[in-house]
Amino acid sequence: MNKAFDNKLxxxxxxGIVTMTIDHIGFFLFPExxxxxxxxxxxxxxxxxxxxxxxxxxSNYRHYILRLFLLGLLSTPVTxxxxxxLFLLGLxxxxxxFKKYTPVFGLLSVFVEYSLYGFLLGWGIYxxxxxxxxxxxxxxxxxxxxxxxxxxxxxxxxxPILLMKKGLKMPKLPRYFFYFYYPLHQFVxxxxxxxx
Numbered sequence: 001m002n003k004a005f006d007n008k009l010x011x012x013x014x015x016g017i018v019t020m021t022i023d024h025i026g027f028f029l030f031p032e033x034x035x036x037x038x039x040x041x042x043x044x045x046x047x048x049x050x051x052x053x054x055x056x057x058x059s060n061y062r063h064y065i066l067r068l069f070l071l072g073l074l075s076t077p078v079t080x081x082x083x084x085x086l087f088l089l090g091l092x093x094x095x096x097x098f099k100k101y102t103p104v105f106g107l108l109s110v111f112v113e114y115s116l117y118g119f120l121l122g123w124g125i126y127x128x129x130x131x132x133x134x135x136x137x138x139x140x141x142x143x144x145x146x147x148x149x150x151x152x153x154x155x156x157x158x159x160p161i162l163l164m165k166k167g168l169k170m171p172k173l174p175r176y177f178f179y180f181y182y183p184l185h186q187f188v189x190x191x192x193x194x195x196x
Contacts, residue, residue: 009053011167015158016046017178021185027080028189029196038154044114045140045158047089048122052129055093065093067179075183078190083112086182092122117147121155125162133163 023040026033051068058064072086079085088109095105102123109119121143128136137159144156 005172006053007167007169008164009050009167010172011164011170012046012049012161013173013178014170015161016043016050017173017181019043019046024186024189028186028193034151037151038157041152041154042158042161044085044118045121045125045155045162047085048092048118048125049129049162051089051093052096052122052126055096056130061097065090065097068093071179071182075186078183078186079113081113085113085118087112088114088118088122092119092126095119095123096126117143117152128162137163 019040020043022036023043026036026040030036054064055061068086068090072084072090075084075086076082091105091109091112095102098105106116106119110116112118114121121140124136124139124143126136127139140159140162141156144153147153
């Protein structure tokens with residue numbers, strides 16, 4: 001396993017967390033401010049990229065995938081969807097690790113947040129990252145266009161971030177930061193919404 005610090009991955013994680021937070025502020029507190037949700041569309045591709053990287057570089061895949069699904073389960077009380085995005089990330093991860101079962105994991109994705117769109121986008125990002133950047137970029141754009149005129153199409157704004165060669169020099173995120181932050185920040189936003 002390559003443990004060298006990756007500025008690009010760290011930058012993508014930071015952008016994912018910040019844009020996710022903006023998205024959830026819009027969802028829970030200011031649903032009338034569409035631009036917050038537009039900014040938030042950048043987050044999902046960032047987390048797909050991070051999941052692909054984690055899948056390929058983890059030294060203990062069993063622990064990695066169990067953490068994803070356990071976090072998804074523990075986060076269900078504070079997420080809008082019972083089968084939240086963590087389950088989708090887990091299915092994408094499993095399909096990359098066990099490629100011959102990809103159709104099965106793709107079928108299961110229809111029951112979770114982001115559904116088959118999210119699963120296919122994960123594979124578009126995987127192709128962009130690991131196989132062919134030009135082909136992967138084309139797949140990414142086609143998948144976005146298939147969403148039609150929904151706010152989700154703004155996920156295309158993440159493409160330059162995913163394609164950047166080097167990341168920014170930013171503070172290193174603690175190893176398990178996301179696992180705590182994901183449910184906690186939503187819980188705090190729910191409390192604020194309930195008391196405002």
